[in-house]
Amino acid sequence: MSITYKDSGVDKEAGYALVNKAKQHAKTTHNDRVLNGIGSFAALYDMQGYQQPVLVSGTDGVGTKLAVAFQQNRYDTVGIDCVAMCVNDILCHGATPLFFLDYIGCGKLDPEQASDLVAGIAEGCRQSGCALVGGETAEMPGFYKDGDYDIAGFAVGVVERDAIVDGSAVKAGDKIIGLASSGLHSNGFSLVRKLFSDLSENIDGQSVGERLLTPTKIYTAAVLATLKAHQVKGMAHITGGGLTENIPRALPAGLCAQIDSKNIPTQPIFQAIAARGVATDEMWNTFNMGVGFVMIVGEEAVKGVIATLSAHGESAFLLGDISADMTENAQQPIVIV
Incomplete structure (x- = not known):
């Protein structure tokens, strides 16, 4: 046979x-x-x-x-x-x-x-x-x-x-614009799966399973329209490592990103994760915390860039600014307040 x-x-x-x-x-x-x-x-x-x-x-x-x-x-x-x-x-x-x-x-x-x-x-x-x-x-x-x-x-x-946008034109005084994420996107799931065993659990009117499977937002249309209309000096996709690891990838040496966390729209999934015992530093180092993409522009371009992004359906907001990094040995050139 x-x-x-x-x-x-x-x-x-x-x-x-x-x-x-x-x-x-x-x-x-x-x-x-x-x-x-x-x-x-x-x-x-x-x-x-x-x-x-x-x-x-x-x-x-x-x-x-x-x-x-x-x-x-x-x-x-x-x-x-x-x-x-x-x-x-x-x-x-x-x-x-x-x-x-x-x-x-x-x-x-x-x-x-x-x-x-x-x-x-x-x-x-x-x-x-x-x-x-x-x-x-x-x-x-x-x-x-x-x-x-x-x-x-x-x-x-x-x-x-x-x-080509490579961050080399970024300077102190520039502004950081955040584009809202749709949720967790696709990072941090090994931790999240340890925290939520019941995917039917309700979080603010939606099951955990539904929230976790919300697709990662694709920013192509809004970002390309913004690049066509405005000067953008640097950009970062906020993936594994969160804002802490990814924004510095768009910065020249000697600069620091100052992030105002109060400007980020609150999302229930991140509140639920934190409530299960994940420390604040670990949250910022693991998840996007509600920011899926970042653009760095001159101060004069902020209003126009936000208007263009909003016109293309994105929730955009002033996230922070760029300053000269005064630390002697900045391993993480980003400050979140």
Whole structure:
């Protein structure tokens, strides 16, 4: 009696079914620059129209937020998270997202669940204006448990060389503008999962599970519109490490970010986490605390930038300012008051 690949735990037919569904989802994200469809050995993308294009790339995953999706048996939101984590990173250098590729690993492929993951990825691509041009789905029995998935993505964007934003123009006196997050986004979930065992628990009218699976906000449209209308000197995507770790990545040496925490709109999820015994410093070093993205601009641009961001649906507010760092050895050039 012969043995088949399916006998070892790999279902090729399920893989083919997923590819067909993925093609349909991906097609909704394509534009005229995408020169071929899903199924080729590689994606082709037309770069005409740029003068001095610089490609900007980023890769990321969703981490243990996936475990919450498994518990809730909901797979359509974490794909948005995967795209958001990548495109928000490349936005920090002024890049327009162009295309995205995904990776899904699992122990046993369920075409419907995997299709929901890809549908979420496609939704994230539509929100960010980039094309889903390919990906890889790896069914690895014995490596992952049945029912478990891992997901990661890779985004490529473009910026003209003379429009790169790298923080080098930031100076003392500049202002920091915060863009509100939609919640936890995709960081700190290993800690959060230890704090909340009952995902049906109510927090201010919404279950813990619903709050935890709220997708990471994608800031592409608002940020690109702001870059077109105003001078922006530095930007930071507030991910793992919170404001404490990420704002300094956008600052030249010798400068300090002074953050006024009272200006950040309160979100119930962070209050609930703190109430379970997480220290204040740990909160600021782990979570975004209600700020998903930061822009640094000159004082004269503050009102205009906030108006542009607001016009594009973002809750934007003055978060703090930049000062000369007077400490002798500032390991963390940020002060939160």
